[in-house]
Amino acid sequence: MFTGKKSVWLFLLPGLLGLMLFYIVPFFGGIYYSLTDGSFRNAFVGMDNYIAVWQNPMFLLGLKNTMQLSLVCAPLVWVLSFAIASLLNRLRPQGAFFRNSVLLPYLMPSSAMLLIWLVIFDYGGVVNRLLAALGLNRVIWLEGAALRVPVVLLFVWKNLGFAVIIFLSALQAIPQPLYEYARLEGAGFWRQTFGITLPMIVPTAFLVIILEWINAFKIFKEVYFIGGAYPDETVYTLQNYMNNMYGKLNYQNVTTAAYSFAVIVFALFGALFLMQRRLIRKLM
Amino acid sequence: MQKLRYRPPRGHVLTRALLLALALLMLIPVAVTFLYSFSSPEEIKAFMQTRGSYDDAKWMAVKLSPQVFSLNQYYEILIRDNAVLRMFVNSAFYTVMILLGQAVVVPMMAYALSRFRFKGRDALFFAIIMLMLLPFQVTMVPNVLTLERLGIRNTVWAVILPMWFAPFYIFLIRQFMLGLPNELIEAGQVDGAGTIRCFFQIVLPVCRPVIGAAVALSFADCWNLVEQPMTYLNQRVDLQPLSVMFNQLVDSSSGIEFAGAALYILPALFIYLYFLKDILAGVQLTELK
Numbered sequence: 001m002f003t004g005k006k007s008v009w010l011f012l013l014p015g016l017l018g019l020m021l022f023y024i025v026p027f028f029g030g031i032y033y034s035l036t037d038g039s040f041r042n043a044f045v046g047m048d049n050y051i052a053v054w055q056n057p058m059f060l061l062g063l064k065n066t067m068q069l070s071l072v073c074a075p076l077v078w079v080l081s082f083a084i085a086s087l088l089n090r091l092r093p094q095g096a097f098f099r100n101s102v103l104l105p106y107l108m109p110s111s112a113m114l115l116i117w118l119v120i121f122d123y124g125g126v127v128n129r130l131l132a133a134l135g136l137n138r139v140i141w142l143e144g145a146a147l148r149v150p151v152v153l154l155f156v157w158k159n160l161g162f163a164v165i166i167f168l169s170a171l172q173a174i175p176q177p178l179y180e181y182a183r184l185e186g187a188g189f190w191r192q193t194f195g196i197t198l199p200m201i202v203p204t205a206f207l208v209i210i211l212e213w214i215n216a217f218k219i220f221k222e223v224y225f226i227g228g229a230y231p232d233e234t235v236y237t238l239q240n241y242m243n244n245m246y247g248k249l250n251y252q253n254v255t256t257a258a259y260s261f262a263v264i265v266f267a268l269f270g271a272l273f274l275m276q277r278r279l280i281r282k283l284m
Numbered sequence: 285m286q287k288l289r290y291r292p293p294r295g296h297v298l299t300r301a302l303l304l305a306l307a308l309l310m311l312i313p314v315a316v317t318f319l320y321s322f323s324s325p326e327e328i329k330a331f332m333q334t335r336g337s338y339d340d341a342k343w344m345a346v347k348l349s350p351q352v353f354s355l356n357q358y359y360e361i362l363i364r365d366n367a368v369l370r371m372f373v374n375s376a377f378y379t380v381m382i383l384l385g386q387a388v389v390v391p392m393m394a395y396a397l398s399r400f401r402f403k404g405r406d407a408l409f410f411a412i413i414m415l416m417l418l419p420f421q422v423t424m425v426p427n428v429l430t431l432e433r434l435g436i437r438n439t440v441w442a443v444i445l446p447m448w449f450a451p452f453y454i455f456l457i458r459q460f461m462l463g464l465p466n467e468l469i470e471a472g473q474v475d476g477a478g479t480i481r482c483f484f485q486i487v488l489p490v491c492r493p494v495i496g497a498a499v500a501l502s503f504a505d506c507w508n509l510v511e512q513p514m515t516y517l518n519q520r521v522d523l524q525p526l527s528v529m530f531n532q533l534v535d536s537s538s539g540i541e542f543a544g545a546a547l548y549i550l551p552a553l554f555i556y557l558y559f560l561k562d563i564l565a566g567v568q569l570t571e572l573k
Binding site: 004010011017018024025026029042050084088097098099104105106108109113122124131134138217221235251264265266269282 | 299303449510
């Protein structure tokens, strides 16, 4: 560890300047912005913008959809990736092919995958053929509320791999003697899972849900790819609202909406963080 | 002495079967895109026109490979009409510029945050974590305020500059550097290396896997840019990357969209193959919690 070295500023300078210029300073400047009316006098209006945004039905719709979609996407990726990582862990040291195939979509541009998605989820497409083969009715996937299914699946398809890799490396880091000892003591598979595996991966599980949730909050790409720039109102996300307001040059509104969302995000992650701390204290 | 025999765990076959099914689900969309790209444009056009029919008696054909192998889609987009190619070049330009900037900014910042003690370090790291948690809908506001002030909205820099200071990669590389043994740096210091030589000759080479992982992950982000160009370049259709334009390409189906998609996947595939080991090692060796 270097202490009291002047050269630290040399390493910090480019990044610090950029972060200040593009993120930190304007972030605080924006707070002031969200409290003024945006006219040429730029009069101070207090919480009026916030009240207006929170009464705007489109903002509420976007917020609701973004929350709902992220509440489906993040836990889905979380649970699936843990299950897949556990399966891969059983095959160790083999299974590299499976692991690599699951990671592949993470590097793939989902924009290019949209073509296949449109073909698969078409009314006459493969998914509906499967449903029909099972004796079910066809579903109109690409319109209305069902649009959420291809959107969520595209998100899961792309983001699963990275979460699997993180879980897998955490599972592999658990010392094997722990399991051998547990087996000697007569602990079965479930006892081992709940006694050893789960407590050991709590920090990782927390990290994955946070990372996936960050990803899921900005869900918009998938909606834009499949539903277009003006999608059905069941998949109208916060980003759609922001883009609309931004297009109308209503910056006060954009800023206020963004900061309202920031408060929600921080509150959620703060609560998650506290939960993790309590959980770890309980388990240790 | 009894010889220890390898005993496959229970459920091995089932595990493999499940994972194989999953691997196929992951790979098929990519594989099919490549297969379709070798159909003739007419064939794709006809095929794509059977979409969107709500007639219960009709199905789309289940098509796995082209009827006749043809390179005409590629001929169309690479030689005949370069509209797709131009957007592809836009994508490549943004990606290269963003990665170059990140290569300068991110490792240096991570080095300062992990191997130095200085006033305000913890506050700065906290700010970076907070920025990392914020979704794009929020960070676009400070970005836009500055871009507006600098007068570079609707120029290529609007997409490039804010991405240089990506908090996630600073965090990722910082965590890795934090785990490096102190002896490594001390050995350098004994040999008379200062902070700068330590950085270039000791720390950077050791960080190869995590930097490789960061490059690959950042590439994946840049190659799939949608929100940034859509908002920061909303008056410049000519500057949009291909990732934003795919759905227009499908709507105006001229039969060349699959070659466009395959062409777009190809660089990502190379990056994946080249950096696969680094991604795995980078995630494994980094103390992420």
